Amino acid sequence: MAEKPPEEKAKATAIQSLKTWGENSFPPTLLASLITSIHARPFQALPMLFPPLLLGSSYANLQGYKIDSAGFTAAWSALYFVLAQRRKQKFTSKFKLRGAIRGATLGLCAVNVVGCGVAYAFGSREQEAKNRRVW
Template identity: 50%
Template sequence: MVAEDKNVQEARKGALAIAQDWGKSPLPPTLLATLITALHARPLQKLPFAFTPVLLFSTYLNLNNFVIDSAGLTAAWSGLYLLLARRRRTAGVNFSARFGNRFGARGLTRGAAMLLAGANVVGCGTTYALGRRSKEERVV
């Protein structure tokens, strides 16, 4: 029984470590900015497209050793994008059109962007909440 508890604790520690590693990486905000650009550049949709420069700035902060602040910015803006992307109107559209919209190239890209935004909220939010700024303060 003690060994099982130790394994559970190691698994929890592993999940937190994976989430924090995700939040410390500069790649997730860059990928989300790329997917948002692909979805909303043509035709230009100004509100969703405004998320791209903020996410790229977050990557810039991460590369300049402001990892915790970058994670917080990425988590916040990814969460806002996730809320914005969930607003999709499908009322009055027949089933085959809804099915085609979800599993076409644009629908799969939208799903990938929403999945990545959700992963950013979890991973970067964990990094921001549990991160220590001692390394960042030494840089300044």
């Protein structure tokens, strides 16, 4: 068996890492926690619709629907990212704790869109059906 060149190994590893990120149930839970910490006080109704949806996605992932959960997480992360980018933030408030949490939230949204998008695009439904738990 011929050994793959290092460039192909690196590409396969990067894609596989993104796919693994997208199939994990932790990123939507972390994103829901960060969104809650930003918008709970003072309470803002529209952004607070996202945490229950992301937690539902995490629950679906734990039930064995990894591909569908990845697509759902990618879509809602992208929507939150777009809506959060519309709100302007003063330059000085970017360096406070709330600004740092907002930056981490937007960064996690971007990583979720890419990672979960890769998992959704390259996921195998046959393999998922084999691995799904039956209660």
